[in-house]
Amino acid sequence: MSTIAHIYIDENGNADLDVSKSGVPPYFIYAAVIISDTEIEKARTIHQSILKANFQNSFIKSAHIGNDKSGFAKYVDSFSRLNELKHHVVALVVDKAKISKTSGLSFKPVFIKYFQRLLSKTFLNNFQEFHIIADSTGSQEFKESLERYLAEKGGIEPTLFSNNTFELAEDTKDEVLIQFADLYAGALGRYYCNCTEENRAKTIHDIIKSRITIEWYPDNCVSAIVATDSFSSSFDVNLLSLSRKTAEEYIDSHPDDLCNNEMLRYLLQESHIRPMRHISSKEIKAFLNGKNIEIGDPIEKISALRDEGVVIISPIGKKGYKFPTSKQELAEFYNRLSSNIVPQLRRGYKLSKVLSVRGYDQYNVLNEDEFKVLRSLSDIVNKQS
Numbered sequence: 001m002s003t004i005a006h007i008y009i010d011e012n013g014n015a016d017l018d019v020s021k022s023g024v025p026p027y028f029i030y031a032a033v034i035i036s037d038t039e040i041e042k043a044r045t046i047h048q049s050i051l052k053a054n055f056q057n058s059f060i061k062s063a064h065i066g067n068d069k070s071g072f073a074k075y076v077d078s079f080s081r082l083n084e085l086k087h088h089v090v091a092l093v094v095d096k097a098k099i100s101k102t103s104g105l106s107f108k109p110v111f112i113k114y115f116q117r118l119l120s121k122t123f124l125n126n127f128q129e130f131h132i133i134a135d136s137t138g139s140q141e142f143k144e145s146l147e148r149y150l151a152e153k154g155g156i157e158p159t160l161f162s163n164n165t166f167e168l169a170e171d172t173k174d175e176v177l178i179q180f181a182d183l184y185a186g187a188l189g190r191y192y193c194n195c196t197e198e199n200r201a202k203t204i205h206d207i208i209k210s211r212i213t214i215e216w217y218p219d220n221c222v223s224a225i226v227a228t229d230s231f232s233s234s235f236d237v238n239l240l241s242l243s244r245k246t247a248e249e250y251i252d253s254h255p256d257d258l259c260n261n262e263m264l265r266y267l268l269q270e271s272h273i274r275p276m277r278h279i280s281s282k283e284i285k286a287f288l289n290g291k292n293i294e295i296g297d298p299i300e301k302i303s304a305l306r307d308e309g310v311v312i313i314s315p316i317g318k319k320g321y322k323f324p325t326s327k328q329e330l331a332e333f334y335n336r337l338s339s340n341i342v343p344q345l346r347r348g349y350k351l352s353k354v355l356s357v358r359g360y361d362q363y364n365v366l367n368e369d370e371f372k373v374l375r376s377l378s379d380i381v382n383k384q385s
Contacts, residue, residue: 004037005127009134010171010181012062012189027193028094031185035087035177036127043177046085050078059172060179062186072200075187079207082180088291089184089212093193126292129163133175135182136168184212192273205273210287214269234326240275243311243323244268250310259293260301267312271323278320342381349378 012029035043051057054074065071171178187208191201247264254261266287270279281298288295295301302312302321313324315332316339324330352366352375361367366375 003128005130006035006037006040006177007130007132008033008035008175008178008181009132010178010185011135012182012185025189025193026095026097027189028096029185029188029193030092031181031188032090033087033177033180033184034090035085039086040177043085043087043180046081047176047179050081053081054078059176060183062182062190065186067190072197072204075183075191075204076207078183079187079204082183083207083211086290087180087211089181089208090215091184091188091212092215092217093188094217095193131164132166133169133178134167135171135178136174184208188214202274209270210290212269213265214272216272234328236326239327239330240271240323240325244271246310247305247312247323250305250308259288259295260305262288262291262293263295263298263301264305264310267321267323275323275325278314278318278322280320284321345374345378345381348374349382352378 009030009032012031013025013027047060050060054077055061060078065074169175169178171182187204191197191204192214247268250257251261251264263284266284267279270277284298285295298321302314306312311323312321313329313333314321314336315329316336317332322329324333348366352364355361355364365371366378
């Protein structure tokens with residue numbers, strides 16, 4: 001695998017917090033597309049094929065894509081072509097409507113928080129050298145903030161890693177691959193934040209979900225895809241928030257656990273977008289493999305995360321994993337545990353009883369102190385039979 005990463009950054013929306021103003025969108029989005037050095041030539045070839053198919057050989061600009069059936073088809077075709085390229089996308093989606101315009105919050109801390117995760121959890125673990133190119137329409141303050149982070153907190157000393165670069169460039173003249181970041185940022189703004197067509201939004205998400213990791217700010221905001229779904233009265237956002245928090249706390253307290261953290265980020269991302277959906281083991285493995293992380297059966301990792309207090313369920317009769325969204329889902333999860341555990345305890349009790357009745361107590365290991373807890377549980381289950 002290449003040790004050199006090329007990172008292309010663009011934005012959608014603006015940083016004005018007063019969303020009551022005419023023309024001020026309620027969301028602000030940053031997207032960073034990461035492509036390894038070995039994939040750059042293929043990326044340029046795919047870029048040309050997208051231009052030829054959907055943009056009359058000019059340039060990719062999400063603002064110029066119509067919000068209609070034709071525009072949707074352009075996004076679908078472009079992302080389908082991009083799926084042939086090995087790459088990953090990290091995006092920050094800020095719901096400005098949930099941030100008070102009088103709070104004094106500037107976006108600088110948000111950017112730093114985002115790129116701290118971006119670099120330490122996505123780039124620095126996988127690449128030894130990187131070249132960042134951001135669209136020049138972005139702010140100089142943003143560039144300077146990130147450069148300070150790289151120098152002070154990123155563990156990157158310029159004297160040792162002199163090949164690392166950061167520059168601003170025009171996406172139509174200097175570096176056309178920035179247009180990929182524009183495409184992703186635009187799709188997030190249209191289908192994740194201002195969705196009016198549920199089916200279109202879910203189609204786009206199904207195409208790009210294995211390539212993208214989304215950070216949401218504030219943490220309690222959800223995509224517009226969720227807003228278009230019809231949930232039963234049992235849907236409990238507080239339970240979902242609690243479950244998500246246990247995952248986020250694990251990630252924060254285990255920064256070096258790359259496999260579990262990426263798996264949890266994927267579950268978190270899907271819970272923002274389609275919280276009722278169960279994520280299959282196959283889908284989890286495919287996502288991790290796309291990030292060069294090999295994993296066996298995810299159940300082993302999920303079990304270990306549950307041992308650490310992360311609330312993930314897999315209800316009886318349903319395949320896959322998710323964060324619970326109702327008391328009923330928790331009951332289904334416990335029913336699944338009960339259907340596995342209770343019969344085993346009854347069998348253990350019956351075996352112990354047979355050995356005692358027939359005078360073979362010397363073989364009845366259930367009476368030994370080593371199995372004291374198991375013996376007590378077996379007795380309880382038998383009394384309730």
